[in-house]
Amino acid sequence: MTALLEIEQLQVSFGSTAAVRGASLSVARGETHCLVGESGCGKSVTALSVMNLLAPNARRSAKRLAFEGQDLLGLSDSGMANLRGNAMAMIFQEPMTSLNPAYTVGSQMTEVLRRHKRASQRAATDRAADLLARVGITAPGLRLGQFPHQLSGGLRQRVMIAMALMCEPRLLIADEPTTALDVTVQAQILRLLSRLQRDLGLGMLLITHDLGIVARVAHRVSVMYAGEVVESAPTAELFANPRHPYTQGLLRCVPVPGRIKRDEPLGSIPGTVPRIAPGFAGCAFRERCAFADESCSSAIPRHRPSAAHDFLCRLPA
Ligand SMILES: Nc1ncnc2c1ncn2[C@@H]1O[C@H](COP(=O)(O)OP(=O)(O)OP(=O)(O)O)[C@@H](O)[C@H]1O
Ligand code: SF4
Ligand SMILES: [Mg+2]
Incomplete structure (x- = not known):
């Protein structure tokens, strides 16, 4: 079945900053795909790329960007305006x-x-x-x-x-949609979205810092770091068996998979997300990673420990 949204090898840069570097992800009908990662990792830029709403100084390219099989890269402004707010809608962070x-x-x-x-x-x-x-x-x-x-x-x-x-809409991109809301309203909105998802087959790309929300609503989770999707897996598998050291750091605060409280934030990792210039080679997490060695400065393989799970790291699958 054709995915609702397909993003393959998305690249976005602003001048000499590479904000998104080869990110790939897809959303199926009726699926909630959560995108997580620290501030500045490129989550909003990825979302805005799909809607073609990036700032004018952005340069966007991709191997493929498609909605219901329709190419979005070659779509005219009016074609895009017909889709936006209609078949695909976005809830903005601001x-x-x-x-x-x-x-x-x-x-x-x-x-x-x-x-x-x-x-x-x-x-x-x-x-x-x-x-x-x-x-x-x-x-x-x-x-x-x-x-x-x-x-x-x-x-x-x-x-x-x-x-x-x-x-x-058939696709909803929601960028931190419930952060300003109290937990009761948050729960109410998540229930509403789940109902719509069931009734209409709504696919959702949900950006959130709240692991409680991820655990409750996501079918799949992708973890972004410095513009790359460093790990992606079905939710239960990611919580039970995170493979990328960055994912492990983000989930460290979670004591027992499957028993995540509401408002449980992503774990904090010492250091900050680096600014990446075009042409950067190797793993962008190496300055903060306990497992880093000299091989982390050259090309990093993507491993697939199972058909639906992949991660980008020199460590073996
Ligand atoms: N209009 C712009 N001009 C220059 N740089 C930008 C612009 N918009 C985003 N960036 C840069 O792109 C990178 C990714 O930003 P993005 O907003 O996608 O982060 P994010 O993952 O959504 O973070 P947060 O969790 O804080 O919302 C950042 O380094 C940011 O400074
Ligand atoms: S590639 Fe190296 S630095 Fe990057 S996460 Fe894996 S071990 Fe750590
Ligand atoms: Mg953002």
Whole structure:
């Protein structure tokens, strides 16, 4: 079956910074694929690359970037605009990225539906109010008439989640969608997304720092470090048998796989993510890795300990 989203060998650079370096991942229908890694690893840049919403100074290339088998690299701006917010939608890390301060919540939400689905104003307003209620917003009618600056950060984040769902997307890319929300609302939104996933076969690429969320909702996890996917595996396998030293460091705080609490953050590893210049060779984790030796400065093999599990390290599979 064709994957919903296929990313193969994605490269993104900003001037002399290589932000994404050959990252590959895919999302199937009905699958939640979580992308984790420390700040600055390239998670948001990967997500924005799919939507073709990178900053103008970005250079993007890939061996393949496709949605439902359709090539996104060669797609025209209007073709991309037809998909964006419609069949594939994104919840941004920063809510004000997708909310226009000059328009009310209601006009922004209904506009998406009217543009893509030719819905009547009445039907669009009803759907917007229904979705606001479903993401836990009380008095949705009142909120529809308000401007983004009149809402708290948590409310804005919920509005953005509702807006992303207006057109019943088949792929949802969610970049830290629930960080500003309290655990009750977070749980409510995750339940809503799971239901949509079941009912609509929604595929989701979910970026999060919260291992509790990963453990509860992810089918597969990919770990990014300095622009590369250093390990990818089905969730249970990754928690039980992390193979890359970086993944092991991130999961170190988790005492027993399968018993992860809510709000369990990624483990912290001494040192920081290096800035990588184009042409860099070897493993970018070597300055922080307890297993590093001189062979870590040359080409690193990707091992496949099982059909669905791979990691990038000189250590044997
Ligand atoms: N517009 C830009 N211009 C220059 N560099 C950028 C730009 N956007 C991102 N970068 C760089 O690309 C790298 C990856 O950034 P990205 O935002 O993808 O990180 P992230 O993994 O999403 O981190 P976080 O967890 O903090 O959101 C960083 O080094 C960042 O500084
Ligand atoms: S390649 Fe070397 S430095 Fe990189 S994670 Fe493996 S052992 Fe550590
Ligand atoms: Mg980010």
